[in-house]
Structures are given as structure tokens and as C-alpha cells.
Amino acid sequence: MADFKRPLPVPTPETQHFWEGCQSGELLLQSCDECTKTYFPPRPFCPACGSRNVSVKSASGKATLYSYVINHRPRPDFGEEPHSIAVVELAEGPRMMTNIIGCPQTPEALVLDMPLEVTFEKANDTISLPKFKPAGA
Numbered sequence: 408m409a410d411f412k413r414p415l416p417v418p419t420p421e422t423q424h425f426w427e428g429c430q431s432g433e434l435l436l437q438s439c440d441e442c443t444k445t446y447f448p449p450r451p452f453c454p455a456c457g458s459r460n461v462s463v464k465s466a467s468g469k470a471t472l473y474s475y476v477i478n479h480r481p482r483p484d485f486g487e488e489p490h491s492i493a494v495v496e497l498a499e500g501p502r503m504m505t506n507i508i509g510c511p512q513t514p515e516a517l518v519l520d521m522p523l524e525v526t527f528e529k530a531n532d533t534i535s536l537p538k539f540k541p542a543g544a
Contacts, residue, residue, distance in 0.1 A: 413482075415534045424463050425449045429535045433450040434525050436499055447501035468525035469537055475503055477512050490514065495523055495539050509540030533541035 408524040418426040425448075428435035437451035438445045452459050461529040475493035482490075491507040507523065510516045522542035 415530050415536075416430075421451050426534060428463075428465075429537055430528055430533065431526055432535075434497075434537055435459045435463050436466045436501060437499070438464050445499045445501060447497070447503050449497050463494070466524070466525075467498045467521045469498040469542070470518055470523045470525070471502075472507065472517060472521045472523060472539075473518070475507065475517055477514070491517055493517075493539070503537070506538045508538050509544045 408467070416422070416426065436445050436447055436460065437513050439456060439458050440462055441458040442453060442456040444453055444455040445464070446454050453461055473494045473496040475491045477489050477491055479489045481487045489512045492504070493507045493511050494504055495507075496503050498503050499503050507517060508526070508528075523539040524542045525537050525542055528533045528538050
């Protein structure tokens, strides 16, 4: 378990399913039963059509690197080393802000459109954070 020195998410009724999925090692997304759009972050209605007829489904965990920045400022929760702050595009369509781990934090290693897969970092007994690593790493 990581020693987190920053605030962690607090699940709400709208996000509880997402955090429970992360805790069990599963990335859960919502999908509209009316227009079929899959979306993130969790909310009780479809952002495309406004329908409240939504379902929770398991995502593949696959993504591609859409954008990133490398933060070189030290942070208590990341140490002295640079770390990426990234936006990934999930195979199901939505984009998600996250961190890329498991590879050098350099522009040479963090190539746009590179294939990624989800991994979960346990922060405490109730929260695991979804992060992404190069596919097959």
C-alpha cells in the first residue's frame, strides 16, 4: 500500500460503484441505455442526451495516451522524481486523467497514441487509484 500524503477521493453515491470497482481491480464505466454513449466521470445521467437510464459496465482496461505533461516539481506523494500527468483515451471512448507508471517519465518513452493498460494502486483500505502502464509491460 502506498503512503499517500495528499487528499484522496471521497466516494459519493454517484461514484461509489466506480471506487468499489477500482478496489476490486476492475475499471467500471457508465453507458446510456437510450443513446448507448459510454462516459466518464460517473454521474447519474447521460451527458450526451440527459437520460437517467444508465448502466454500469466493465471496461476493457485498454487505452491510448492522448496527452500528457511531465511534472518536474517535487511532490510529497511522488517523491523527487518527475512524474506524468496524463489524459488517456479508453478503448470504450471516454477520456480520463491519470498518471502513467512503469516506464521512464521522458518524452522518448511517453509516446502519444502508445497502447496502455490499467493498473490499480492501493491507497488505503477503501481507495485504489486507476493508473496506466505501457501495454504488456
